[in-house]
Amino acid sequence: MKELTLAATVENIQAVTDFVNEQLETVDCPLKAQMQVDIAIDELFGNIAHYAYAPSTGDATVRVEIEENPLAVTLTFTDCGTPYNPLTQADPDVTLCAEERQAGGLGIFMVKKTMDEMKYEYNDSKNILTIRKILN
Amino acid sequence: MNINKTVNATELTVALEGRLDTATAPALEAELNQSLAGITKLVLDFSALEYLSSAGLRVLLSAQKAMNKQGEMIVKNVNETISEIFEVTGFCDVLTIE
Numbered sequence: 001m002k003e004l005t006l007a008a009t010v011e012n013i014q015a016v017t018d019f020v021n022e023q024l025e026t027v028d029c030p031l032k033a034q035m036q037v038d039i040a041i042d043e044l045f046g047n048i049a050h051y052a053y054a055p056s057t058g059d060a061t062v063r064v065e066i067e068e069n070p071l072a073v074t075l076t077f078t079d080c081g082t083p084y085n086p087l088t089q090a091d092p093d094v095t096l097c098a099e100e101r102q103a104g105g106l107g108i109f110m111v112k113k114t115m116d117e118m119k120y121e122y123n124d125s126k127n128i129l130t131i132r133k134i135l136n
Numbered sequence: 137m138n139i140n141k142t143v144n145a146t147e148l149t150v151a152l153e154g155r156l157d158t159a160t161a162p163a164l165e166a167e168l169n170q171s172l173a174g175i176t177k178l179v180l181d182f183s184a185l186e187y188l189s190s191a192g193l194r195v196l197l198s199a200q201k202a203m204n205k206q207g208e209m210i211v212k213n214v215n216e217t218i219s220e221i222f223e224v225t226g227f228c229d230v231l232t233i234e
Contacts, residue, residue, distance in 0.1 A: 035187045035217045042189040046158035094226030098200045107190035113224045
């Protein structure tokens with residue numbers, strides 16, 4: 001288990017991605033699964049950076065756990081910002097044409113579709129969002 | 137992410153290299169905003185694009201809406217990861233993918 005705590009900013013998404021990829025590279029993680037995890041980081045850490053502490057700023061912690069049999073990664077994102085459960089957000093209508101579509105709402109939906117598990121809890125004044133992806 | 141533009145009369149080709157995500161999508165949006173005047177065909181070449189997140193999808197949607205008014209937009213050389221994102225989000229029906 002490894003953990004990284006840093007300022008929740010858009011600029012730090014890259015640092016979180018590098019940190020997680022470093023762990024994934026120690027195991028035999030297929031490239032496609034790694035990219036799906038990287039996208040999930042962009043969506044989830046990006047959301048924390050944009051909304052958790054707005055208009056102020058604050059820290060977030062990302063924890064990486066890798067299990068074997070089956071090979072899987074669990075990422076836990078923790079922040080002390082405004083309570084927000086992204087799982088309560090309604091799924092977007094993905095059948096609409098370009099003109100009818102609104103920007104937004106797709107990020108969490110994509111994460112739900114590409115990860116094997118996603119759960120949220122609010123505990124000890126913290127938003128705790130966990131995703132798990134089976135890697136092979 | 138690198139953005140490489142090629143203009144041929146009213147056809148603009150934009151080749152993307154790297155990742156189109158929260159940090160890089162604003163650069164593409166700004167680039168397209170200042171480049172689409174007079175363009176009737178926009179080609180987005182994804183051959184060197186690794187993946188995109190929802191921030192990238194938002195830019196693609198607004199480019200598609202702009203080009204619907206003035207011509208056509210084509211997305212080409214999409215890898216498997218990106219292709220699945222387009223499937224899951226229904227963007228495969230919104231975009232013209234070659």
